[in-house]
Amino acid sequence: MYIYLPIAEISMHIAVVIGLGGGVGFLSGMFGVGGGFLMTPLLIFLGVPSAVAVSTEANQIVASSVSGVLAHWRRGNVDFKMGGVLLAGGLVGSSIGVLLFSILRDIGQIDLVIRLSYVVFLGITGILMLMESVRAILRTRQPGAKRGKLHQHNWLHGLPLKVRFRKSKLYISALLPFFLAAFVGVLSAIMGVGGGFILVPAMIYLLGMPTYTVIGTSLFQIIFVTANITILQSVQTQTVDFVLAGLLLVGAVIGAQFGARVGALLRGEQLRGLLALIVLAVCMKLFFDLVITPEDVFSVEFLK
Amino acid sequence: MTSHLSYHLVAILLLMMNWAYPVQSSTLVADLDLDQVSITIDFNGESLLLFGAVSGGTASDIIVIFKGPDVPLALRKKERASGIWMNRQTIVWQNAPSFYHIFSNRTLDKVLSKDQQIRLRIGAEHIGLRTSEAMLDKEKARAWRSALTRNMTERGLWKFDERNVSIIRGALFRAPVYLPANIVPGEYEVRVLHVQKNQLVAEDTTYISVAKTGIGAMIYAFAHDYSIFYGFFAVCFAVFAGWLAAAAFRKQ
Numbered sequence: 166m167y168i169y170l171p172i173a174e175i176s177m178h179i180a181v182v183i184g185l186g187g188g189v190g191f192l193s194g195m196f197g198v199g200g201g202f203l204m205t206p207l208l209i210f211l212g213v214p215s216a217v218a219v220s221t222e223a224n225q226i227v228a229s230s231v232s233g234v235l236a237h238w239r240r241g242n243v244d245f246k247m248g249g250v251l252l253a254g255g256l257v258g259s260s261i262g263v264l265l266f267s268i269l270r271d272i273g274q275i276d277l278v279i280r281l282s283y284v285v286f287l288g289i290t291g292i293l294m295l296m297e298s299v300r301a302i303l304r305t306r307q308p309g310a311k312r313g314k315l316h317q318h319n320w321l322h323g324l325p326l327k328v329r330f331r332k333s334k335l336y337i338s339a340l341l342p343f344f345l346a347a348f349v350g351v352l353s354a355i356m357g358v359g360g361g362f363i364l365v366p367a368m369i370y371l372l373g374m375p376t377y378t379v380i381g382t383s384l385f386q387i388i389f390v391t392a393n394i395t396i397l398q399s400v401q402t403q404t405v406d407f408v409l410a411g412l413l414l415v416g417a418v419i420g421a422q423f424g425a426r427v428g429a430l431l432r433g434e435q436l437r438g439l440l441a442l443i444v445l446a447v448c449m450k451l452f453f454d455l456v457i458t459p460e461d462v463f464s465v466e467f468l469k
Numbered sequence: 470m471t472s473h474l475s476y477h478l479v480a481i482l483l484l485m486m487n488w489a490y491p492v493q494s495s496t497l498v499a500d501l502d503l504d505q506v507s508i509t510i511d512f513n514g515e516s517l518l519l520f521g522a523v524s525g526g527t528a529s530d531i532i533v534i535f536k537g538p539d540v541p542l543a544l545r546k547k548e549r550a551s552g553i554w555m556n557r558q559t560i561v562w563q564n565a566p567s568f569y570h571i572f573s574n575r576t577l578d579k580v581l582s583k584d585q586q587i588r589l590r591i592g593a594e595h596i597g598l599r600t601s602e603a604m605l606d607k608e609k610a611r612a613w614r615s616a617l618t619r620n621m622t623e624r625g626l627w628k629f630d631e632r633n634v635s636i637i638r639g640a641l642f643r644a645p646v647y648l649p650a651n652i653v654p655g656e657y658e659v660r661v662l663h664v665q666k667n668q669l670v671a672e673d674t675t676y677i678s679v680a681k682t683g684i685g686a687m688i689y690a691f692a693h694d695y696s697i698f699y700g701f702f703a704v705c706f707a708v709f710a711g712w713l714a715a716a717a718f719r720k721q
Contacts, residue, residue: 231711399700
């Protein structure tokens, strides 16, 4: 059975859409990641216009982040004060990102910028994650290794506007999380991702937040950033297809349940290593698309 | 198939009418088996049947020109810049047909000479396409024009010189037409020409409208006419769906 997606204006088999949601949902449940970095490129490969893919994925991430944050909230693992600073930065960044997106689309360079952003940021995170997990796997093989400090202070923590974040046991400049979230917000709007793959490591290593508050707090702010993108894209470009988002979500919810069960069978560093390989595979695929001579150097685009 | 039945009935009717009112010159009547194509939520392209009859002479050659609404199109050309392929040149076609199929019973060039094709405005080169910049360089113009045709043909939107018109006993004709799922809504024009010895002897034009209908059309209108409310609705829908998913799978 085919479904004609009302905003994307393309026809897709319903099993393909739900299967895609399920597959990405499985991986996101297994690794505990949002999955936007897989979903958006896959939607574009399947012929969904890139603007629709990015906006619709933002809409879907609102749902998956709400569903994810509830469990962390119940356990009291959301630092609302830190979340508030992050979301202020995220709202500013994502608004700039949506604006940049429509400018790039008008000059015909949006696909290039999306692909370049994926190559750069997936490449960096993939390599860092792979190195970290390999080190962790080696460390478990030699018992008695020393544990490092909880977190290290550097000059970034000494910027003005210092604020105490009780839940995260931090006393740092509010400018640091603000600009971090603003930067991730821009990427979020352009790449159609929640940005957890940058935000989470940055919150741990750059801000020095304790790991248990990081996931809940980042999910909390991702809800608002992606909601902002959904609304701005709806108004500016009318590219949010909630029918597509809803169908992907049905698959993702079910897939994530199975993924979480499989993920529980593996060790943390093994999971991170596997995830790093998937991230790098997506990065390589997009990289080759950019450098390999295309079949046809011409492409046609309907203007509206 | 009801479409086939109606095709035969109408064709017989047309023939009878022509016998009843004999005319001196050749006449031609054509129609489609549908009045309207509806893009519904389960739309995945539509197959149509074009049929008609010729009277006052034997149908020698039939040409059908199926043309969708004109749209602005951007054609972009990638070039390698520091190892990366990126769009470097763009030409905008202001009035390119979003759908353009030409078919006949035998090769178009054998039915009509090039001069006649130009005179009758048949083919992408002869319908006065306007571009954003004057293409003075002949070689460049040819390359870009063929790139446009190639890209539109790949999408199933343009198709020239297809030989799928069947002529039955020199009087009736029919041709299957396929509108792919990526067609643009609007008014479609179907010109049917009867050609004899490189001369146009009769012509008929019929129209069919392609429109979005049902729930999909409502969602589209909602998104475009009340975009801010649509945005808030999409967010509320996502929040509710996320909460529902969490509640359904909450670990006890």
